Amino acid sequence: MSDFAANARLATDALRDLFDPTPLQRNDYLSQRFGADIWLKREDLSPVRSYKLRGAFTAMRKVREGQPGQEHFVCASAGNHAQGVAFACRHFGVRGTIFMPVTTPQQKIDKTRVFGAGQVKIVLTGDYFDQTLAAAKAFCAEQGAVFLSPFDDDDVILGQASVAVEMLDQLGGAPDLVILPVGGGGLSSGVTRYLRSIAPEVEYRFVEPMGGASLTAALQVGAPETLGQVNSFVDGAAVARLGDKTFALLDWVDPAHVLLAPEDRICITMLEMLNVEGVVLEPAGALSVDVLADVADVIRGKTVVCITSGGNFDFERLPEVKERAQRFAGLKKYFILRMPQRPGALREFLEMLGPEDDIARFEYLKKSARNFGSVLIGIETKAPENFTRLFARLDQAAFPYRDITNDGILSEFLI
Secondary structure (H helix, E strand, O other): OOHHHHHHHHHHHHHOOOOOOOOEEEOHHHHHHHOOEEEEEEHHHOOOOEOHHHHHHHHHHHHHHHOOOOOEEEEEOOOHHHHHHHHHHHHHOOEEEEEEOOOOOHHHHHHHHHHHOOOEEEEEOOOOHHHHHHHHHHHHHHHOOEEOOOOOOHHHHHHHOHHHHHHHHHHOOOOOEEEEEOOOOHHHHHHHHHHHHHOOOOEEEEEEEHHHOHHHHHHHHOOOOOOOOOOOOOOOOOOOOOOHHHHHOOOOOOHHHEEEEOHHHHHHHHHHHHHHHOOOOOOHHHHHHHHHHHHHHHHOOOEEEEEEOEOOOOHHHHHHHHHHHHHHHOOEEEEEEEEEOOOOHHHHHHOOOOOOOEEEEEEOOOOOOOOEEEEEEEEEOOOOHHHHHHHHHHHHOOOOEEEOOOOHHHHHHHO
């Protein structure tokens, strides 16, 4: 056993002061669907509903062991890392200052405050995370506090490796394949470093959100690369730059084994797990399950562990998740229709709709001294092919239209 593996075992044992191992559950629905033995490592069931507590606690514990007098810890986070740090501060009875962007939803602020139980102070600063991070580090240096990185830290990586320690103990052996979500790389580097020393035969697949593929970018150039733009929907894994330390532990990864999950498709997986299995996953927590269809041929007949990394989902986002899922499945579209301004034109359009087509949005204002007016229309239906038939009818009737469903700029502005 390597030194890292031995230390990961010690870190796992220390975590028992906070919580029991998160469940490793065989999922019958997914196993039957994909013809494999599929298990979910339920990090969404930790005390803070994510694995982040592991790294935060381990890093704080190691600092306290080396510097018993250190009483002040600082982090910058708008999500799971903040909650993990707050929980660890409460456990150790130390002060925590948590910097969050001013745009952080109140629900996340309130949850962080509850987990801290009076031990943490929350500072809202910066419109963007980079500004928040800079403010946190400046404050940390000024106060002589310890900054806790969300992923790019040796002790944080060690703490996240406890997921793998528990998994092997619970499964009673090594799985054939592990599917790991990737953001900054703390979880994936910790888990793989442990498993490669204990069970080198295990295979891996890594999954990133399509709009935040920092590992893919790093593997292409051989070093962490800052992405020019990041889609923040998968907020638990949408990281602009992979960590330097985490990449040093992941530079062996075959780029072909890194899968990209479209943000809207993740929404289908979230709804499916909620409606079929009663499992609440945040977008990042659904990543490993979302790509099962992409690796269906690879996993058939094998034992597979998917790490569901978090379940901090605000149900106020549910309508957005449903909308995104419908769009990806081809069941909802938005388009701009150029409608003649004459009596009967609206009725003529309505008669083109099929029995399964339902108007979800309709915005029209008659313009004076014009022969045509533009209408913003949203249609929901039961099967994607219904749109093919509707658009054919519109073409035949010479009703010009433009599908803006996947036009990012127009749909964001109009919808």
